[in-house]
Amino acid sequence: xxxxxxxxxxxxxxxxxxxxxxxxxxxxxxxxxxxxxxxxxxxxxxxxxxxxxxxxxxxxxxxxxxxxxxxxxxxxxxxxxxxxxxxxxxxxxxxxxxxxxxxxxxxxxxxxxxxxxxxxxxxxxxxxxxxxxxxxxxxxxxxxxxxxxxxxxxxxxxxxxxxxxxxxxxxxxxxxxxxxxxxxxxxxxxxxxxxxxxxxxxxxxxxxxxxxxxxxxxxxxxxxxxxxxxxxxxxxxxxxxxxxxxxxxxxxxxxxxxxxx
Amino acid sequence: xxxxxxxxxxxxxxxxxxxxxxxxxxxxxxxxxxxxxxxxxxxxxxxxxxxxxxxxxxxxxxxxxxxxxxxxxxxxxxxxxxxxxxxxxxxxxxxxxxxxxxxxxxxxxxxxxxxxxxxxxxxxxxxxxxxxxxxxxxxxxxxxxxxxxxxxxxxxxxxxxxxxxxxxxxxxxxxxxxxxxxxxxxxxxxxxxxxxxxxxxxxxxxxxxxxxxxxxxxxxxxxxxxxxxxxxxxxxxxxxxxxxxxxxxxxxxxxxxxxxxxxxxxxxxxxxxxxxxxxxxxxxxxxxxxxxxxxxxxxxxxxxxxxxxxxxxxxxxxxxxxxxxxxxxxxxxxxxxxxxxxxxxxxxxxxxxxxxxxxxxxxxxxxxxxxxxxxxxxxxxxxxxxxxxxxxxxxxxxxxxxxxxxxxxxxxxxxxxxxxxxxxxxxxxxxxxxxxxxxx
Numbered sequence: 001x002x003x004x005x006x007x008x009x010x011x012x013x014x015x016x017x018x019x020x021x022x023x024x025x026x027x028x029x030x031x032x033x034x035x036x037x038x039x040x041x042x043x044x045x046x047x048x049x050x051x052x053x054x055x056x057x058x059x060x061x062x063x064x065x066x067x068x069x070x071x072x073x074x075x076x077x078x079x080x081x082x083x084x085x086x087x088x089x090x091x092x093x094x095x096x097x098x099x100x101x102x103x104x105x106x107x108x109x110x111x112x113x114x115x116x117x118x119x120x121x122x123x124x125x126x127x128x129x130x131x132x133x134x135x136x137x138x139x140x141x142x143x144x145x146x147x148x149x150x151x152x153x154x155x156x157x158x159x160x161x162x163x164x165x166x167x168x169x170x171x172x173x174x175x176x177x178x179x180x181x182x183x184x185x186x187x188x189x190x191x192x193x194x195x196x197x198x199x200x201x202x203x204x205x206x207x208x209x210x211x212x213x214x215x216x217x218x219x220x221x222x223x224x225x226x227x228x229x230x231x232x233x234x235x236x237x238x239x240x241x242x243x244x245x246x247x248x249x250x251x252x253x254x255x256x257x258x259x260x261x
Numbered sequence: 262x263x264x265x266x267x268x269x270x271x272x273x274x275x276x277x278x279x280x281x282x283x284x285x286x287x288x289x290x291x292x293x294x295x296x297x298x299x300x301x302x303x304x305x306x307x308x309x310x311x312x313x314x315x316x317x318x319x320x321x322x323x324x325x326x327x328x329x330x331x332x333x334x335x336x337x338x339x340x341x342x343x344x345x346x347x348x349x350x351x352x353x354x355x356x357x358x359x360x361x362x363x364x365x366x367x368x369x370x371x372x373x374x375x376x377x378x379x380x381x382x383x384x385x386x387x388x389x390x391x392x393x394x395x396x397x398x399x400x401x402x403x404x405x406x407x408x409x410x411x412x413x414x415x416x417x418x419x420x421x422x423x424x425x426x427x428x429x430x431x432x433x434x435x436x437x438x439x440x441x442x443x444x445x446x447x448x449x450x451x452x453x454x455x456x457x458x459x460x461x462x463x464x465x466x467x468x469x470x471x472x473x474x475x476x477x478x479x480x481x482x483x484x485x486x487x488x489x490x491x492x493x494x495x496x497x498x499x500x501x502x503x504x505x506x507x508x509x510x511x512x513x514x515x516x517x518x519x520x521x522x523x524x525x526x527x528x529x530x531x532x533x534x535x536x537x538x539x540x541x542x543x544x545x546x547x548x549x550x551x552x553x554x555x556x557x558x559x560x561x562x563x564x565x566x567x568x569x570x571x572x573x574x575x576x577x578x579x580x581x582x583x584x585x586x587x588x589x590x591x592x593x594x595x596x597x598x599x600x601x602x603x604x605x606x607x608x609x610x611x612x613x614x615x616x617x618x619x620x621x622x623x624x625x626x627x628x629x630x631x632x633x634x635x636x637x638x639x640x641x642x643x644x645x646x647x648x649x650x651x652x653x654x655x656x657x658x659x660x661x662x663x664x665x666x667x668x669x670x671x672x673x674x675x676x677x678x679x680x681x682x683x684x685x686x687x688x689x690x691x692x693x694x695x696x697x698x699x700x701x
Contacts, residue, residue, distance in 0.1 A: 072665065
């Protein structure tokens with residue numbers, strides 16, 4: 001039951017001799033991961049609704065290399081970065097938005113040293129901008145009175161001090177926003193960062209996502225909101241481990257907003 | 262007049278400070294074994310950080326109980342040192358309470374030193390209880406077994422005894438002043454030590470002088486001994502916290518450095534006019550080693566970090582891997598780095614300043630691969646450190662060595678990386694399918 005969404009590539013913009021307002025960096029998860037693809041679609045629904053002239057790179061986009069860098073493969077990271085920078089600079093990209101805090105961090109902080117200078121924003125920041133600028137308004141009462149707790153992704157929160165944008169956006173849904181006991185700078189990792197997403201955890205007595213989901217469940221939420229495709233997977237698995245998948249759902253901020261417009 | 266005590270004092274002082282200076286030299290040599298790193302930027306921000314984090318203890322109070330107690334000991338330590346200055350001058354000149362002519366100011370100072378000394382004693386006792394009776398989790402982790410645990414307690418014992426000696430010295434001095442003993446000018450206020458006086462009431466003047474002198478000498482000898490204990494102890498943080506917070510990371514926590522040596526190679530690879538078969542110029546240096554397998558591969562700020570670590574374990578208690586029972590402990594990363602650096606330093610001492618390979622290294626002999634691969638790079642340890650230590654940067658350097666020099670990543674990560682190489686995503690999907698999500 002997929003709604004129709006409109007997505008244009010940079011190549012199409014260039015063919016028309018036009019430049020988009022912003023480039024949507026979809027990222028590998030947002031392009032290929034079944035759960036994360038829904039987040040990409042939800043975010044595009046928001047962009048379409050707000051009449052944002054945005055572009056994607058499509059098949060010209062490649063992994064930012066973030067995960068390779070965190071795994072220790074600086075070589076592969078820089079290869080990826082330089083290829084992407086050539087594409088981005090070729091299209092004279094000025095502004096980038098992404099739903100993935102890992103891409104956000106790498107593009108924003110680690111690409112400039114390799115020649116890629118862009119104004120990079122996370123999708124929660126961009127949604128806030130659309131709401132503040134009056135380009136987007138929420139009418140739905142879908143989440144009114146619902147209990148929502150926000151899990152801070154490490155690479156958005158602690159790593160880049162973006163704490164308020166996702167919370168302010170969530171407040172607009174009229175939901176009850178609950179804070180976990182560890183939040184913002186003190187938030188516990190979901191367990192996926194540093195390339196852990198792609199390997200089995202080391203021997204221990206618990207998985208990190210199960211511990212973090214416990215934090216979230218202590219707020220007795222209806223919904224756990226995240227702003228990262230990897231956190232989303234980890235928290236969803238955590239809910240299953242706690243056998244709460246009947247009563248609690250994990251949704252991205254973009255999905256919550258897309259459902260409220 | 263008998264100059265023997267003065268001469269003896271000067272000799273002890275020179276010896277104590279001289280030995281300390283020797284250790285400082287060793288410390289600085291060891292730190293300089295690290296690679297150079299440019300930290301000359303943003304001086305004003307760096308000074309601000311030092312003032313806020315080290316001088317102002319801003320990150321200590323994140324945990325209010327430990328933070329408050331620590332501030333008591335810290336303020337006590339800094340302020341009571343004014344008294345040490347007087348003691349040293351008295352020792353050299355053979356005077357007694359040299360600053361007494363300050364009058365009311367002097368009385369106020371001595372009075373506040375006494376109150377601080379009492380507060381330090383209270384804090385030290387509570388610290389001891391936290392370590393030994395309550396046994397807070399972070400103080401009994403595996404890496405704390407043995408010397409680190411003893412060291413932690415030793416510092417508390419020394420501080421306790423020093424404060425007790427200070428108060429005993431004042432109490433007997435006060436009593437001697439009351440008795441009108443020669444040389445003991447009436448000076449100072451004794452809000453705390455007056456309560457010790459009843460214990461020594463009725464003792465003869467000569468016994469009192471003996472007590473006062475013994476306490477005086479043991480106090481200053483204790484301080485000199487403590488000064489020299491620093492180099493061997495986690496207590497070194499009282500000095501190094503200042504430079505360490507100055508040189509702490511200023512960039513966003515999520516920003517990891519881009520290895521320049523790699524940049525040069527990648528640029529060469531991507532340059533279509535570069536000749537891949539060209540013989541390297543003869544004077545070209547050995548290609549740089551990627552990442553770190555031993556302490557010399559780290560930069561000097563990372564080595565300074567290791568010496569600054571006071572093993573409080575806040576990093577480890579915030580670490581998601583450690584909280585879920587994994588072997589990784591960021592504190593252990595720092596302790597291992599210091600231990601290995603000390604070992605390297607000792608080898609250099611034994612070989613006229615030259616390092617002779619001993620078949621050991623930081624990787625595997627100290628830090629295991631299992632620890633390194635358990636890190637989620639979440640920066641919780643960096644955030645938690647009250648003195649701006651960055652354990653994550655060391656973990657990253659060692660991962661870089663494992664992957665780029667040894668191709669020793671876990672199999673699943675190797676699969677992930679070859680996917681990125683082949684199709685530009687960590688999963689094995691065709692790059693041409695990147696936009697399929699739009700129509701699903």
